[in-house]
Every structure is written in C-alpha cells, then in structure tokens.
Amino acid sequence: LSKQEKRLSMSFMYVTFISLFIGGLMGLLQTLVRSGTFSLPWGIGYYQILTVHGVILGLVLTTYFIIGFQYTLMNKTVGMSHKQRQTAWLGFWVMIVGTIMASITILLGKASVLYTFYAPLKAHPAFYIGLALVIIGSWIACFVNFRQLQVWKKQHKGEKSPLLAFMVVINMLLWFIATLGVAAAVLVQFIPWSLGYAETINILVSRTLFWYFGHPLVYFWLLPAYMAWYAIIPKIIGGKIFSDSLARLSFVLFLMFSIPVGFHHQLTEPGIDPVWKFVQVTLTFMVIVPSLMTAFSMFATFETTGRKKGFGGLFGWFKHLPWKDVRFLAPMIGMLAFIPGGTGGIINASNQLNQVVHNTIWVTGHFHLTVATTVILTFFGLSYWLIPALTGRKLTSKINKLGIIQTIIWTVGMTIMSGSMHIAGLLGAPRRSSYSTYGGTEQASDWIGYQIAQAVGGTILFVGILLMVYIFIQLVFFAPKGEEEFPIAEEEPDAEPTPRFLENWKLWIGLTIGLILIAYAIPFMDIIQNSPPGSPPFDWPIGNS
Ligand code: HAS
The missing domain is CATH 1.20.210.10 (Cytochrome c oxidase-like, subunit I domain)
Incomplete structure (x- = not known):
C-alpha cells in the first residue's frame, strides 16, 4: 500500500x-x-x-x-x-x-x-x-x-x-x-x-x-x-x-x-x-x-487446519487455535456471540414470537449481540493488525495482552447487559423508554433489577471502550515502527476451480x-x-x- x-x-x-x-x-x-x-x-x-x-x-x-x-x-x-x-x-x-x-x-x-x-x-x-x-x-x-x-x-x-x-x-x-x-x-x-x-x-x-x-x-x-x-482468520490460524x-x-x-x-x-x-x-x-x-453456510465453513476451516497440524480426536483440532492471539480471539468471541444472536433473530422473524418481543428491550438485547458484539469485536480484531499496518508500526505483545483484556471486558459487560435486556424484554419491559419505575407500578418492579444489571454491564462496556481507544492511540502514535503483516489467506492448493457463473453480475443484480x-x-x-x-x-x- x-x-x-x-x-x-x-x-x-x-x-x-x-x-x-x-x-x-x-x-x-x-x-x-x-x-x-x-x-x-x-x-x-x-x-x-x-x-x-x-x-x-x-x-x-x-x-x-x-x-x-x-x-x-x-x-x-x-x-x-x-x-x-x-x-x-x-x-x-x-x-x-x-x-x-x-x-x-x-x-x-x-x-x-x-x-x-x-x-x-x-x-x-x-x-x-x-x-x-x-x-x-x-x-x-x-x-x-x-x-x-x-x-x-x-x-x-x-x-x-x-x-x-x-x-x-x-x-x-x-x-x-x-x-x-x-x-x-x-x-x-x-x-x-x-x-x-x-x-x-x-x-x-x-x-x-x-x-x-x-x-x-x-x-x-x-x-x-x-x-x-x-x-x-484462516491465515491468522x-x-x-x-x-x-x-x-x-x-x-x-x-x-x-x-x-x-x-x-x-x-x-x-x-x-x-x-x-x-x-x-x-x-x-x-x-x-x-x-x-448457516458461513458457520459450516468456519468449523470446517478450524477442523481441517487443526487436523493438518496433527491434532486428532473429535475435538483435538480445537486446541490448536491461537487463543492468545487477539487478532483471532476477538473475532472468535464475535462468532460465538452470533450463535445466540442469530437464534434471537430467527425468534424475532417468527410472526407469533414477534408479537411477544416486538418493541421490548429484548430487541435491543438482540442487536447488542449481533452488531455490538459479533460485528464490533470482529472490527476490533481487525484493528489490531490493520491500524499498525496503516501507520507503519508493530502490534507488540504488550498491546496484544491489553487487547485480550479488552476482549474479556467486552464479553463480560455484554453478557451481563445483553442477557438482562433479553430477560427483561420477555417480562415485557419496553425499549426506547426513559422511564425506569413507571411511577411505581407493580409490573415495572419486575424489571428494575434487570435494568440495574444493564447499567452494571454498560459501565463495564464503557471501561472496554476507554481501553480500546487507548489501544488505538498506542497503535497510531506510540507502538514501535515496523512492518505489520497483512494477513490474507490463500485457497487450498487442491481446491476445485470456482464456477464462472458466480461472477455473472448481470444475473445476480x-x-x-x-x-x-x-x-x-x-x-x-x-x-x-x-x-x-x-x-x-x-x-x-x-x-x-
Ligand atoms: Fe436482526 C431487529 C431478524 C441478524 C441487527 N436486528 C434488529 C435490529 C437490529 C438488528 C439493529 O425478524 C433492531 C432494529 C430496530 O431498531 O428496530 N436479525 C434477524 C434475523 C437475522 C438477524 C432473522 N440482526 C441480524 C444481524 C444484525 C442485526 C446480523 C446486525 C449486524 N432482527 C430480526 C427481526 C428484527 C430484528 C425480525 C425485528 C424485531 C422487531 O420486532 O422489532 C439472521 O440474519 C440471523 C442468522 C444468523 C445465524 C447464526 C449463524 C452463526 C454463525 C456463527 C458460527 C460460530 C462459529 C464459532 C463458527 C443463523 C455464523 C464456533 C467456534 C467454536 C469454538 C465453537
């Protein structure tokens, strides 16, 4: 570049x-x-x-x-x-x-x-x-x-x-x-x-x-x-x-x-x-x-790579994954979050179930798992190598450690916040409302504990944001100068050729x-x-x- x-x-x-x-x-x-x-x-x-x-x-x-x-x-x-x-x-x-x-x-x-x-x-x-x-x-x-x-x-x-x-x-x-x-x-x-x-x-x-x-x-x-x-990710692993x-x-x-x-x-x-x-x-x-195709493909990538490295058994391949590399860990937590996040989406899309969750804070819980965890943790995971690659610096092991701490903070904060949003939503708590106790009504008293939990989760997440902004500043201005790897994976050498019709733009549009x-x-x-x-x-x- x-x-x-x-x-x-x-x-x-x-x-x-x-x-x-x-x-x-x-x-x-x-x-x-x-x-x-x-x-x-x-x-x-x-x-x-x-x-x-x-x-x-x-x-x-x-x-x-x-x-x-x-x-x-x-x-x-x-x-x-x-x-x-x-x-x-x-x-x-x-x-x-x-x-x-x-x-x-x-x-x-x-x-x-x-x-x-x-x-x-x-x-x-x-x-x-x-x-x-x-x-x-x-x-x-x-x-x-x-x-x-x-x-x-x-x-x-x-x-x-x-x-x-x-x-x-x-x-x-x-x-x-x-x-x-x-x-x-x-x-x-x-x-x-x-x-x-x-x-x-x-x-x-x-x-x-x-x-x-x-x-x-x-x-x-x-x-x-x-x-x-x-x-x-295949290149990183x-x-x-x-x-x-x-x-x-x-x-x-x-x-x-x-x-x-x-x-x-x-x-x-x-x-x-x-x-x-x-x-x-x-x-x-x-x-x-x-x-679902993506989920299949990711499991296949993890398993084939693990087996090639000699890790056998039903779940042996799981061990080879580079859990201590934040470029992998952050997107991986993102993938895991998409299992409940996507399931929640399927629930939302089902007409009868939508009547239960629509306009409740369940929906807010859904999109904090999808966009604010799956997507954003993957974006953070990308930033650890993308920003230094763009600024001509290196991702050091110290920043990598901070990144792992950031990922853990995010996971804990989001689990508490989004989890309580999902539960409060099922109990009927509305989304987009500035009220918390609704003038002391009985039903709202069922929600308040979860709303306090949301604040606890939200505070932990804010600490995560401060740490991420600190990491960004480090990667832009203070990390040592050097060449950071731009990890783009290659195809398997024995892969079947990609059919030409997949690039038929007129057909797809x-x-x-x-x-x-x-x-x-x-x-x-x-x-x-x-x-x-x-x-x-x-x-x-x-x-x-
Ligand atoms: Fe959604 C509302 C339905 C996906 C975001 N959604 C929202 C809103 C947002 C949002 C922002 O049908 C709120 C809008 C507003 O303000 O009112 N959503 C779906 C469905 C999916 C879905 C069917 N949503 C997303 C994604 C989002 C997102 C992605 C952001 C990025 N959503 C709804 C519906 C509503 C809704 C209703 C309206 C609700 C209402 O009434 O207001 C699907 O695309 C989900 C499919 C996903 C899966 C998961 C596949 C799993 C994968 C991970 C594999 C894991 C691996 C790791 C490989 C089936 C790919 C394994 C590793 C190991 C080590 C084990």
Missing part, C-alpha cells in the same frame, strides 16, 4: 474511533438513566442522547470503518489509481460535511428522532440534508470500488477476481440498492416536510422505505466481518480458505435475500396485507441460509431486482392506494393534498 492509500484509509479510522468514544459515553448515560438512579443534568433529554448513541455508533462508526477497511482491501488486492483516490477523498469530505451537519442538529436537541428517524418524529432540515450528504458520499465510495474491480478485470481478462475484492463489490452493491429507499424517503418526504413545503407526511410510506433500507443495513455491517472470517466458491455463493445469497425482507420489522404494523408479510418472512428465512419487485411492488402500491385522505405519499408542495 502506498503512503497516500494508507492516509485515505486512516482518515476513516480516526472518525471511527472518535465515534466509539462519544457514542459509548452516551450508551453509559442511557443505562444509568434506566437504572432509576441517575437523572441527566442541564436539561439534556433522554431521547437526545439515545439518538446520538444510535446514530454515532450504528450509522457513523460502522459506515466509516467499513468504507475505510474496504478501501484497504481493494487497494491491496486490485489497486487504486490516482484519479480513483481523488474521487475517494471527495466522497470522504462529502460524508464528513454531512456527518457534522447531522451531529450538530442532534447535539442541539433539534433532531431527537432516534437512529431509525422515520415519521412522525420530525427533525431540523439540516439533519436530513446532512444524512443525504452522508449517503451521497458513500455512493461515491461505491462507484470507486466498482471502478477499481472493473479496471482490474480489463487488465486480467478471463481471470477470477480476488475473493476480497469480489466481496467488497457485493457489499457495496447491497448498500447502493438499499440506500435508494432511504434516499427517496429523505429527499421526497423528509426534506420538503421539515422545510415546511409539505404539511403532512405519509408515515407508513416513510417506515416502509426506511425498513427497505434498515434490514440490508445490518448485513452491510455483517459482511465485512464475514470477509474477515472467510479470508483473513495458519490455514487456508476452506472454499472460495462457498464464500462467494454466500455473499451472492446475501445480495439477493437481504433486501426484500424489511416487513419483518413491521409485522405488528397495520396497513400492510398479511400475505406480503408472510412472503417477506419466508424470504427472511432464506437470508439465514448464507449465515437482475435476480435481486426481481426479488425486490416481487416482495415490494404490490404491497407498496396497496399502501399508497389505501392511504387515508390527507396523507398522500408525497405531499409536496403544500396544496397538493
């Missing part, structure tokens, strides 16, 4: 770790408020900090880390031209302007609309314009990545694209197609409404467009973790990629099935025909398949669009036709209604 390429990726990393600190602090404050023992000072609102927490960690940290990491992968595998780098910088600055605009409105209390920001909650127009800029900036990153692979393909006619480049392009395609929905809501509904050009807004349309984006968003977070599991074809197929399945499933977030929502909810739940169960039309076209038209008078979908300018 050239110096300029390293600087580009690092800029994204700085935003990531600043976000981690700010967002984490807000999380700590929330758990303290919910414990019933703490009130926010200086008139700061609960929903204000909840919005900062969700937007900064769920949207800003993730997007910046992912784009920065993916640039590194693309530059390493297929290269980046001068012009592409300049365009990438343009995307970065557009995203920064948008992020600053949206952050200021939230901090001033003018956009306490939560990270899902759909109507009827309304924010200052600068919040939506900021969001639109972040989306546009990220699209620039998409097109830079697409172009990088296209140029490489032209120069390597007939060759199979490098696995990691293929995966990045899938993730960016998924992001691009998904963000079209939220961009439409922001541009056509929210900006005119918040500026006062429209008097009303169609809430169901705004929520449907949000969830069209909101579910693939979670796979946009997950896929970079899967890139690491498929193609980086001294093995090879189990199957290039299986890895590509699972990514293709994510592209096709992660988008037409948004209704599983709207199962309790009136105004959507149950038949279409059923269709989308069926598709949700399809998107579980590539995760065509099928994706087809599935989206099947899942959304008719119900979306129904929603618009059945909207009550006075709530047209796009009431703009005033008077059209």
Whole structure:
C-alpha cells in the first residue's frame, strides 16, 4: 500500500474511533438513566442522547470503518489509481460535511428522532440534508470500488477476481440498492416536510422505505466481518480458505435475500396485507441460509487446519487455535456471540414470537449481540493488525495482552447487559423508554433489577471502550515502527476451480431486482392506494393534498 492509500484509509479510522468514544459515553448515560438512579443534568433529554448513541455508533462508526477497511482491501488486492483516490477523498469530505451537519442538529436537541428517524418524529432540515450528504458520499465510495474491480478485470481478462475484492463489490452493491429507499424517503418526504413545503407526511410510506433500507443495513455491517472470517482468520490460524466458491455463493445469497425482507420489522404494523408479510418472512428465512453456510465453513476451516497440524480426536483440532492471539480471539468471541444472536433473530422473524418481543428491550438485547458484539469485536480484531499496518508500526505483545483484556471486558459487560435486556424484554419491559419505575407500578418492579444489571454491564462496556481507544492511540502514535503483516489467506492448493457463473453480475443484480419487485411492488402500491385522505405519499408542495 502506498503512503497516500494508507492516509485515505486512516482518515476513516480516526472518525471511527472518535465515534466509539462519544457514542459509548452516551450508551453509559442511557443505562444509568434506566437504572432509576441517575437523572441527566442541564436539561439534556433522554431521547437526545439515545439518538446520538444510535446514530454515532450504528450509522457513523460502522459506515466509516467499513468504507475505510474496504478501501484497504481493494487497494491491496486490485489497486487504486490516482484519479480513483481523488474521487475517494471527495466522497470522504462529502460524508464528513454531512456527518457534522447531522451531529450538530442532534447535539442541539433539534433532531431527537432516534437512529431509525422515520415519521412522525420530525427533525431540523439540516439533519436530513446532512444524512443525504452522508449517503451521497458513500455512493461515491461505491462507484470507486466498482471502478477499481472493473479496471482490474480489463487488465486480467478471463481471470477470477480476488475473493476480497469480489466481496467488497457485493457489499457495496447491497448498500447502493438499499440506500435508494432511504434516499427517496429523505429527499421526497423528509426534506420538503421539515422545510415546511409539505404539511403532512405519509408515515407508513416513510417506515416502509426506511425498513427497505434498515434490514440490508445490518448485513452491510455483517459482511465485512464475514470477509474477515472467510479470508483473513484462516491465515491468522495458519490455514487456508476452506472454499472460495462457498464464500462467494454466500455473499451472492446475501445480495439477493437481504433486501426484500424489511416487513419483518413491521409485522405488528397495520396497513400492510398479511400475505406480503408472510412472503417477506419466508424470504427472511432464506437470508439465514448464507449465515448457516458461513458457520459450516468456519468449523470446517478450524477442523481441517487443526487436523493438518496433527491434532486428532473429535475435538483435538480445537486446541490448536491461537487463543492468545487477539487478532483471532476477538473475532472468535464475535462468532460465538452470533450463535445466540442469530437464534434471537430467527425468534424475532417468527410472526407469533414477534408479537411477544416486538418493541421490548429484548430487541435491543438482540442487536447488542449481533452488531455490538459479533460485528464490533470482529472490527476490533481487525484493528489490531490493520491500524499498525496503516501507520507503519508493530502490534507488540504488550498491546496484544491489553487487547485480550479488552476482549474479556467486552464479553463480560455484554453478557451481563445483553442477557438482562433479553430477560427483561420477555417480562415485557419496553425499549426506547426513559422511564425506569413507571411511577411505581407493580409490573415495572419486575424489571428494575434487570435494568440495574444493564447499567452494571454498560459501565463495564464503557471501561472496554476507554481501553480500546487507548489501544488505538498506542497503535497510531506510540507502538514501535515496523512492518505489520497483512494477513490474507490463500485457497487450498487442491481446491476445485470456482464456477464462472458466480461472477455473472448481470444475473445476480437482475435476480435481486426481481426479488425486490416481487416482495415490494404490490404491497407498496396497496399502501399508497389505501392511504387515508390527507396523507398522500408525497405531499409536496403544500396544496397538493
Ligand atoms: Fe436482526 C431487529 C431478524 C441478524 C441487527 N436486528 C434488529 C435490529 C437490529 C438488528 C439493529 O425478524 C433492531 C432494529 C430496530 O431498531 O428496530 N436479525 C434477524 C434475523 C437475522 C438477524 C432473522 N440482526 C441480524 C444481524 C444484525 C442485526 C446480523 C446486525 C449486524 N432482527 C430480526 C427481526 C428484527 C430484528 C425480525 C425485528 C424485531 C422487531 O420486532 O422489532 C439472521 O440474519 C440471523 C442468522 C444468523 C445465524 C447464526 C449463524 C452463526 C454463525 C456463527 C458460527 C460460530 C462459529 C464459532 C463458527 C443463523 C455464523 C464456533 C467456534 C467454536 C469454538 C465453537
């Protein structure tokens, strides 16, 4: 990687770790408020900090880390031209302007609309314009990545694209197609409404467009973790990629099935025909398949590597795993967390069970296991070698030890916090509520113990965040200079050749669009036709209604 390429990726990393600190602090404050023992000072609102927490960690940290990491992968595998780098910088600055605009409105209390920001909650127009800029900036990153692979393909006619480049392009395609929905809501509904050009807004349309984006968003977070599991972890444990074809197929399945499933977030929502909810739940169960393929593949990688190293017996291979290497341990705990995290997802997606858990703090527990453990621990695991590789330093054994302590703190804190969220949710405790005792009602007294446990877990997690930020500073400024290994695994030498159709982009994009039309076209038209008078979908300018 050239110096300029390293600087580009690092800029994204700085935003990531600043976000981690700010967002984490807000999380700590929330758990303290919910414990019933703490009130926010200086008139700061609960929903204000909840919005900062969700937007900064769920949207800003993730997007910046992912784009920065993916640039590194693309530059390493297929290269980046001068012009592409300049365009990438343009995307970065557009995203920064948008992020600053949206952050200021939230901090001033003018956009306490939560990270899902759909109507009827309304924010200052600068919040939506900021969001639109972040989306546009990220699209620039998409097109830079697409172009990088296209140029490489032209120069390597007939060759199979490098696995990691293929995966990045899938993730960016998924992001691009998904963000079209939220961009439409922001541009056509929210900006005119918040500026006062429209008097009303169609809430169901705004929520449907949000969830069209909101579910693939979670796979946009997950896929970079899967890139690491498929193609980086095998190298760290001294093995090879189990199957290039299986890895590509699972990514293709994510592209096709992660988008037409948004209704599983709207199962309790009136105004959507149950038949279409059923269709989308069926598709949700399809998107579980590539995760099961990934689980299979990971076990296969661990076992084959162990057996090659001579570890026999049913579980002998387990011993060879480098448990003391934080580059392995952190993502591995992430994988383990995905077993209950994914199971929780399957529970959420099942209609009857969703009636029990929807809008309870169980859902918050679910996404703290998935995004805030599986994904984030994998991102931390990547950072231990990625940051020094970008800053020209070395991961020392002392930092490695600190990393292991960080991983343990995170695991303990999250087990306590997310575990009590799951239990309190089953007892009926609502999510997104600033109340803790509900005026002393009997039912709330069942929850309060778990809410205190959440605060204990949240405090432990905040210590973990402080330690991670300290590690980041060490890796950027103080670790000894040197060359850190960039671990990309190779395929097994005797692997079957990857079938060519897996790179048939027209086929996969065509099928994706087809599935989206099947899942959304008719119900979306129904929603618009059945909207009550006075709530047209796009009431703009005033008077059209
Ligand atoms: Fe989810 C709500 C369904 C996965 C994130 N989800 C959310 C929300 C977020 C979120 C943020 O159907 C809240 C949104 C809001 O604010 O309202 N989710 C699913 C399903 C899956 C799923 C079916 N979710 C995720 C992932 C997320 C995420 C991934 C973030 C990264 N989710 C739902 C539903 C709701 C929901 C409903 C709405 C609830 C409501 O009513 O509001 C599936 O993708 C899960 C499939 C995963 C598996 C696990 C495979 C296991 C693997 C690990 C193997 C381990 C190894 C280690 C190899 C089947 C791959 C072994 C090693 C040894 C040493 C033993």
